[in-house]
Amino acid sequence: MHVGATGQPGLGAFLTEHWSAAMAAAVLVALIGFGAATIDGFWSPLNLRSNLVFASFLGIATIGQTLCALIGGLDLSIPFVLGAANVGLVKLINQGVPSGFGIVIVLALAGLIGAFNGAVSHRLRGQSLVVTLGVGNAVLGLVQILVSSGGVSGISGGTIEGKIPQWIERFSSFKQSIGIAPAVILWAALIVLTVLLLRRTWFGRSLYALGGNPIAAERVLISSRWSWTLVFGASGVTAALTGILLLGYTGSGYAGVGDPYLFTTIAAVLIGGTSLVGGRGGYGLSVLGVLILTVLQTILSGFSLSQAAQEAILGALIIPTIALYARSPHPRLLI
Amino acid sequence: MPGNERPAVRVLAEQRALVTPVILFGVLLIISAWHGPHLFTSDGLAGAVIGAAPLVLATLAITPVALAGPAGVDLSIGPAMTFINIAVVLGLAPLGFSGPAAVFVFAIALGVALEVAMGTLIAVLRVSTVVVTLAVYLVLDGLNTVILPQPGGTAPAWLANWGSASSVLSPILYVPLAAFVLWTLLSRTTFFRNVRLMGANDRTAFVSGVPLIPTRIGAHVIAGVFAGIASVMFTGLIGSADPTAGASYTLSAVTALVIGGASLGGGRAKGLGSVLGAIDIWLISYVLSTFNFGLNASYWVQFATGAVLVAALVTGGIVTGLPARGWWRGRQRGMVPARPGR
Numbered sequence: 001m002h003v004g005a006t007g008q009p010g011l012g013a014f015l016t017e018h019w020s021a022a023m024a025a026a027v028l029v030a031l032i033g034f035g036a037a038t039i040d041g042f043w044s045p046l047n048l049r050s051n052l053v054f055a056s057f058l059g060i061a062t063i064g065q066t067l068c069a070l071i072g073g074l075d076l077s078i079p080f081v082l083g084a085a086n087v088g089l090v091k092l093i094n095q096g097v098p099s100g101f102g103i104v105i106v107l108a109l110a111g112l113i114g115a116f117n118g119a120v121s122h123r124l125r126g127q128s129l130v131v132t133l134g135v136g137n138a139v140l141g142l143v144q145i146l147v148s149s150g151g152v153s154g155i156s157g158g159t160i161e162g163k164i165p166q167w168i169e170r171f172s173s174f175k176q177s178i179g180i181a182p183a184v185i186l187w188a189a190l191i192v193l194t195v196l197l198l199r200r201t202w203f204g205r206s207l208y209a210l211g212g213n214p215i216a217a218e219r220v221l222i223s224s225r226w227s228w229t230l231v232f233g234a235s236g237v238t239a240a241l242t243g244i245l246l247l248g249y250t251g252s253g254y255a256g257v258g259d260p261y262l263f264t265t266i267a268a269v270l271i272g273g274t275s276l277v278g279g280r281g282g283y284g285l286s287v288l289g290v291l292i293l294t295v296l297q298t299i300l301s302g303f304s305l306s307q308a309a310q311e312a313i314l315g316a317l318i319i320p321t322i323a324l325y326a327r328s329p330h331p332r333l334l335i
Numbered sequence: 336m337p338g339n340e341r342p343a344v345r346v347l348a349e350q351r352a353l354v355t356p357v358i359l360f361g362v363l364l365i366i367s368a369w370h371g372p373h374l375f376t377s378d379g380l381a382g383a384v385i386g387a388a389p390l391v392l393a394t395l396a397i398t399p400v401a402l403a404g405p406a407g408v409d410l411s412i413g414p415a416m417t418f419i420n421i422a423v424v425l426g427l428a429p430l431g432f433s434g435p436a437a438v439f440v441f442a443i444a445l446g447v448a449l450e451v452a453m454g455t456l457i458a459v460l461r462v463s464t465v466v467v468t469l470a471v472y473l474v475l476d477g478l479n480t481v482i483l484p485q486p487g488g489t490a491p492a493w494l495a496n497w498g499s500a501s502s503v504l505s506p507i508l509y510v511p512l513a514a515f516v517l518w519t520l521l522s523r524t525t526f527f528r529n530v531r532l533m534g535a536n537d538r539t540a541f542v543s544g545v546p547l548i549p550t551r552i553g554a555h556v557i558a559g560v561f562a563g564i565a566s567v568m569f570t571g572l573i574g575s576a577d578p579t580a581g582a583s584y585t586l587s588a589v590t591a592l593v594i595g596g597a598s599l600g601g602g603r604a605k606g607l608g609s610v611l612g613a614i615d616i617w618l619i620s621y622v623l624s625t626f627n628f629g630l631n632a633s634y635w636v637q638f639a640t641g642a643v644l645v646a647a648l649v650t651g652g653i654v655t656g657l658p659a660r661g662w663w664r665g666r667q668r669g670m671v672p673a674r675p676g677r
Binding site: 074120123124125127129130131133134135136137138139140141142144145148263266270276277306308309310311312313314315316318319322323327328329330331332334 | 537637
């Protein structure tokens with residue numbers, strides 16, 4: 001914990017301790033001000049509601065990435081698992097599986113895939129990046145092969161049509177009579193749950209211990225293997241959940257639907273101020289990162305920039321935040 | 336322990352990283368002989384050389400970064416090759432510089448510039464290679480599509496001619512061979528030993544007086560040279576500029592690197608292993624193309640590449656004898672610089 005320069009509690013000490021959060025919040029406020037000043041209809045209820053829905057998709061997928069970053073890993077399989085869940089659920093529904101049961105199957109499989117990611121990454125001394133890259137490609141390739149082997153209702157160009165039950169579509173729709181999409185309410189509930197998990201439970205605290213100093217964590221009997229397995233399993237589940245919500249939003253399955261989430265989940269984690277080296281940060285910060293990215297995307301779209309240009313700009317913006325939050329100590333300090 | 340072993344055993348132990356790629360190579364050759372004998376005709380071999388050349392060089396390009404460790408995976412290689420490809424076809428050739436010398440010098444200079452920029456960020460800011468190269472991946476991938484929304488342009492005639500795969504004994508074979516000779520020469524220098532030492536344990540390297548920042552940037556310079564050559568081969572293969580075709584080289588090259596026995600912890604990687612790994616990846620896609628998967632072909636390639644990557648990681652971990660427990664000790668040895676506390 002950082003202590004203010006004077007050691008006395010006060011605004012300065014508070015800002016020193018929470019300076020990532022303060023900075024992220026300041027950036028968010030500035031972006032909202034800029035957007036409101038330059039984009040017509042920024043405050044329109046429709047725009048706010050649709051932005052919240054987009055934020056909830058990214059926010060739920062970022063839960064997993066945040067947990068992985070806290071223990072010093074990265075999950076690159078999120079876009080692939082997300083896309084696989086998206087087309088896989090359509091296929092299951094087309095096969096006559098009840099939609100609720102189909103969702104349970106998809107979430108369970110995604111959890112198992114994630115757990116495999118975590119277990120293998122741990123076995124390979126934390127090489128989660130390459131493991132998740134390989135597993136993700138294998139899973140999405142396999143799911144597309146399986147989905148397309150069904151004759152007429154097959155996949156073509158990565159898309160699959162099907163009769164999506166109305167309740168799934170309504171879940172992600174922001175044109176509701178209550179004014180807010182159920183997906184946003186689900187995200188709000190998950191925010192509370194995740195923050196409580198990280199701050200108030202033994203498991204949550206053990207993740208910080210593991211990310212901060214794995215050797216010390218093992219000495220106090222925190223199982224690094226179990227933590228990695230559970231955390232990556234959770235990441236698989238949140239990725240699949242996002243894929244299902246996106247299915248409700250778009251109304252048809254598309255294997256490439258997750259592509260933007262490879263980058264945006266990592267960006268949200270970094271912009272919020274969670275260290276990629278592990279042990280520092282939290283999901284509350286990632287929520288700020290998600291909101292910043294969502295507002296930024298609204299502004300960039302408002303200037304009618306193409307998807308590719310947005311990708312390039314966001315990529316360039318991430319490098320300064322890396323310099324703030326992803327640095328390792330100099331070897332001189334480690335001897 | 337050394338000294339009382341028979342030389343053959345010791346040689347095998349030293350080369351054990353090559354066991355996986357060699358066995359895989361043999362198995363794939365047998366499958367090819369059975370299911371795709373076209374490979375062994377002179378046309379088939381010529382096609383294999385041009386098909387595999389960009390990947391072989393791309394894998395050689397990310398090998399020094401892996402050597403420099405820790406966790407030195409260069410994810411930017413695919414979009415970087417594409418970026419150079421677009422710059423050569425749309426930027427350099429229209430200016431009138433379309434001779435082999437100009438194209439190679441320009442491509443290598445651009446590759447070195449990109450890699451040095453990344454290497455400087457990584458070395459000076461002490462940020463993980465993965466994060467920097469991922470950010471650069473996104474910047475370049477987006478930029479490529481902004482510059483050139485649709486495939487277009489034509490490669491210089493001599494280069495397109497190389498890509499037409501008319502015979503086995505062509506420049507397209509000599510260039511990768513020359514690159515491999517260059518690699519072999521480089522790998523015998525003191526500088527390269529410093530890179531290996533730094534990758535294996537940066538603290539030991541630091542106290543031994545290895546200048547960490549120049550050494551790391553130097554590793555990226557070598558990476559940039561090979562990335563530039565890889566991009567020229569890639570331009571020859573596709574014969575034009577294409578904003579998206581190159582991005583998949585990232586997954587293929589990383590897979591080839593891992594199959595080739597490189598330790599992602601740093602300090603251990605062989606040029607020969609990387610070359611064999613790249614040829615293996617090309618053979619896998621060749622073998623898959625001999626089956627009649629129709630529209631599913633690309634899904635099969637994606638599945639097979641991912642699955643082989645995971646399989647190589649798991650078996651590679653067993654072959655090179657990672658400890659089953661306590662990988663944190665590996666972390667402490669310098670994979671990710673550990674904190675004081677022991």
